[in-house]
Amino acid sequence: MHRTLLCAMAFAVAWGTPLAARAQDPELSKLREEVRQLRQAYESRIQALEARLKETEAKAGKAEPSAAQAETAAAGTGTRPAGENAFNPAVSLILQGTLAGNSRDPGTYRISGFVPSGGEVAPPKRGFSLAESELNVSASVDPYFRGQLSAAFTPDNRVEVEEAYFQTLALGRGFTLKGGRFLSGIGYQNEIHQHAWDFQDASLVYKAFLGGRLNDDGLQLKWVAPTDLFVELGAELGRGRQFPGAEGNRNSVANAGSLFGHTGGDIGASMAWRAGLSYLRASPQDRGYGDLDSTGTGVNNTFSGKTRLWAVDGIFKWAPNGNSTQTNLKLQGEYFQRSEDGSLTYDTQAASLGTQSGSYSSRQSGWYLQGVYQFVPQWRVGYRYDRLGAGTTSIGQVSSGALSAADFPILGGYNAKRNTLMVDWSAGEFSRLRLQLARDYSRIGEPDNQILLQYIMSLGQHGAHRF
Numbered sequence: 001m002h003r004t005l006l007c008a009m010a011f012a013v014a015w016g017t018p019l020a021a022r023a024q025d026p027e028l029s030k031l032r033e034e035v036r037q038l039r040q041a042y043e044s045r046i047q048a049l050e051a052r053l054k055e056t057e058a059k060a061g062k063a064e065p066s067a068a069q070a071e072t073a074a075a076g077t078g079t080r081p082a083g084e085n086a087f088n089p090a091v092s093l094i095l096q097g098t099l100a101g102n103s104r105d106p107g108t109y110r111i112s113g114f115v116p117s118g119g120e121v122a123p124p125k126r127g128f129s130l131a132e133s134e135l136n137v138s139a140s141v142d143p144y145f146r147g148q149l150s151a152a153f154t155p156d157n158r159v160e161v162e163e164a165y166f167q168t169l170a171l172g173r174g175f176t177l178k179g180g181r182f183l184s185g186i187g188y189q190n191e192i193h194q195h196a197w198d199f200q201d202a203s204l205v206y207k208a209f210l211g212g213r214l215n216d217d218g219l220q221l222k223w224v225a226p227t228d229l230f231v232e233l234g235a236e237l238g239r240g241r242q243f244p245g246a247e248g249n250r251n252s253v254a255n256a257g258s259l260f261g262h263t264g265g266d267i268g269a270s271m272a273w274r275a276g277l278s279y280l281r282a283s284p285q286d287r288g289y290g291d292l293d294s295t296g297t298g299v300n301n302t303f304s305g306k307t308r309l310w311a312v313d314g315i316f317k318w319a320p321n322g323n324s325t326q327t328n329l330k331l332q333g334e335y336f337q338r339s340e341d342g343s344l345t346y347d348t349q350a351a352s353l354g355t356q357s358g359s360y361s362s363r364q365s366g367w368y369l370q371g372v373y374q375f376v377p378q379w380r381v382g383y384r385y386d387r388l389g390a391g392t393t394s395i396g397q398v399s400s401g402a403l404s405a406a407d408f409p410i411l412g413g414y415n416a417k418r419n420t421l422m423v424d425w426s427a428g429e430f431s432r433l434r435l436q437l438a439r440d441y442s443r444i445g446e447p448d449n450q451i452l453l454q455y456i457m458s459l460g461q462h463g464a465h466r467f
Helices: 002-016 025-060 067-074 204-210 396-400
Strands: 090-102 127-130 133-142 145-153 159-168 175-183 215-224 230-238 256-267 271-282 287-292 298-318 328-346 356-376 379-395 417-428 431-440 448-460
Touching: 204 328, 204 356, 204 379, 328 396, 356 396, 379 396
Parallel strands: none
Antiparallel strands: 090 127, 090 133, 090 448, 133 145, 145 159, 159 175, 175 215, 215 230, 230 256, 256 271, 271 298, 287 298, 298 328, 328 356, 356 379, 379 417, 417 431, 431 448
16 A cells, blocks of 8 residues: 555655756755665565564464465364454354144154154144244354354253363364264264254254254364365264253263265366265164154153264255355255164163163164255255155064064164155344245154245354355
8 A cells, every 4th residue: 555655645746746846866866866765665664563463473373374274263163253252252142932733742753664853853833833943152262262052942941051162273284173062073964063054953864863963062172285176174072961962971982983084176167066985883772752652652762872874965056166155056966875783672661562672773764955046146046855764673582572663663674764844934143934834754654744934033243054
């Protein structure tokens, strides 16, 4: 700016002088010399200031992030979001509510063919209801750490801690360490908060295999490669307190662990993609669920053993010349495959035919594919297809003849599916209204026809959502 100003001054002085004066070579030479000296003085001062700035940044460890690091920050993988500081935390509140109608009772919702996950997987209650609202508080602690709390206010007046973790800022070399309670990095949608989903509820694979979404208490180490192609690798160790694990009281460093890797990049100026592979293992002990046996009696069964889950995810985005404000398209899909081996105990409270234990193993899978198209600013339309495969299940008590398959009706072979259509309108960046229609075949028998109206309102400062 200084250089431009000096040049403009020199131009004005030189050409604003009368022609007779300009003809005097000594005077003109003197003016040129003065301009040259001024320019040299300002250039020296600018260079000195730049050197001091670099030195200060190096000492404080606050050098400006590269473009790759900026993308990582937007994805929530390490660097501090803009606006956060230790004395003025970023605070946001997400308000949600629904008006729902269902042809089948949401209170009896089960996914046939799969062990109940115990998560919040049922459709919203009929009529008006307050959906999960969320309070987020985040700030940098010092140049080395930041912290975040996400507390969920449930429709039944409970407060649940969804996330409460610290995260490093200065490990360097692309590494980030996170500790506390956090959403796992496996898959694609698991790390995305519910209010940022493209549909009101989770896909069937997340409901059946992760209880809606997986968050655990533990540690996560993540590395982002310093390359033009986005490459992210991560590992997690956790307590295994949530499905497919189970809350226990064992002295163990980790009852659950996961590995994940993601890669992605741009295709020209209008397209971008990301793909990933994840692995989760857990060791549940006495993971319980309720069922009705062949006599119609409610019984409690438990599973102890090993569970292993593989997940493949992919997402593709298109926006003309990278400008998503006018129109854009997003395609997203994930495939899960799970195996479980261990022992299954029937009727632990001896309420029906007596407590019996035997071997248990299963191989099950599921997937979903969805697309969302913003055809004009503020308006989007989307479609999602879900499919689950009950696979093969082996129950020791049934194989031995001690019990029958009718004593384990929830584990009967059934392949659930669902079709979901939605259209939403966003008045601005902080509000959204959505209409969602679904035909759900999760339960044996007649399908559940679901209609839902949803509002999402965001108050306060909120960090960028993931890619």
